[in-house]
Amino acid sequence: MSRRIRAGVLSAGAWSESTHLPALANAEDVDLVVVSRPDGDRARELAERFGADGAETDWRAALTYDLDAVIVSSPPVAHEEMVTEALRSGAHVLCEKPFALEAGSARRMVTAARDNGRELLVAFGWSATPVFTRARALLERGGLGDVEHVAMHLVVAxxxxLHGSEDGGWGGSGGSQTATYTDPAVSAGGAAAVSMSHELGMLLWLLDRRVTEVTARTHPAGHRIDLHDSVLLTFEGEVTATVSCASTHPVTTRPEWYLGIQGSAADLWIDSALDRWRVRFADGTIDESRTAGDGAYSAQLPTQTLIDIAAGRLPAAPAGMSGDLAARVVEVTDAIYHSARVGGAVRLPEGKES
Structure with a gap:
């Protein structure tokens, strides 16, 4: 029988309570060893509820538990120090997103993973959603011809x-601290960092091209926290993309993705909320399907991926969840906020987002 995986969660908040901790507690080959949280009473409550041996108020103390797998679930302001130290302790790491406050921090975390021979994942789990894995496979075999343009929109509750509520609708008994989403020095930004980062990760994974130029507008203009964003991206090879995200009111429906990809041979349209897939070929024929659940997000999948890596069932982080991808997302996000501030296009230097 293979050795059991020793896992810990640093800075366990509302999202970890509803997602990461249940996934670890229910995994057959995992021992949830320690939970850390600054509030000692809450740390002990979570440890007892999910069967962890230890509860720590200091995340550094949690890293002394000889862990194989660590989830970093703190606000972005603390990611770099926690991720770097967890990697140095010998653990594989899953970091929540937004990944970093700025691109330099993101690149340092990726370097730390490489230097310590550990895998670093970031929670871009949408890349494993069936409708999007199908899109990636279609693009890889050239099913659309040469990609020319992409239109993507995401609606998230x-x-x-972003207005300061502590309730993200995730079902945990404890709310999120307001600064986690309302203070850019803690959160890395508003909708562009929190929601559009998923879209950027998806686009960079699907197209496998470097972004060369960004033009962006945020709403409300000039505010510290953006609710909605509209972005024009230019990729290598003169591929263009219009990307937008909107922050809507709490609803029971899942996030809504709308993706259109125009190619020289065919067009693809995806509506994730309706599980709809449609390819229209140049000769007018149409391939259309709707399979229930194909556009639904599996929130525990990044956690399971970390477990599979720690157990040796996966050799490396999937491309759609890798630290390298996440660093590229942060570089583009930085350019989005820069463009919105200056009111014009921002070129990404050679060597950036690569």
Whole structure:
């Protein structure tokens, strides 16, 4: 029988309570060893509920538990120190997103993973959703011909969080601290960092091209926290993309993705909320399907991926969840906020987002 995986969660908040901790507690080959949280009473409550041996108020103390797998679930302001130290302790790491406050911090975390021979994942789990894995496979075999243009829109029920609510609708007994979503020095930004980062990760994974130029507008213009964003991206090879995200009111429906990809041979349209897939070929024929659940997000999948890596069932982080991808997302996000501030296009230097 293979050795059991020793896992810990640093800075366990509302999202960890509803997602990461249940996934670890229910995994057959995992021992949830320690939970850390600054509030000692809450740390002990979570440890007892999910069967962890230890509860720590200091995350550094949690890293002394000889862990194989660590989830970093703190606000972004603390990611770099926690991730780097967890990697140095010998653990594989899953970090929540937004990944970093700025691109330099993101690149340092990626370097730390490489230097310590550990895998670093970031929670871009949408890349494993069936409708999007199908899109990636279609692009890889050239099913659309040469990609020319992409249009992507994402609607997420984050409006109240970005306005200071503690309830993200995730079902945990404890709310999120307001600064986690309302203070850019803690959160890395508003909708562009919190929601559009998923879209950027998806686009960079699907197209496998470097972004060369960004033009962006945020709403409300000039505010510290953006609710909605509209972005024009230019990729290598003169591929263009219009990307937008909107923060809507709390609703029971899942996040809504709308993706259109125009190619020289065919067009693809995806509506994740309706599980709809449609390819229209140049000769007018149409391939259309709707399979229930194909566009639904599996929130525990990044956690399971970390477990599979720690157990040796996966050799490396999937491309759609890798630290390298996440660093590229942060570089583009930085350019989005820069463009919105200056009111014009921002070129990404050679060597950036690569």
């Amino acid at each position: 984050t409006r109240e969080l």
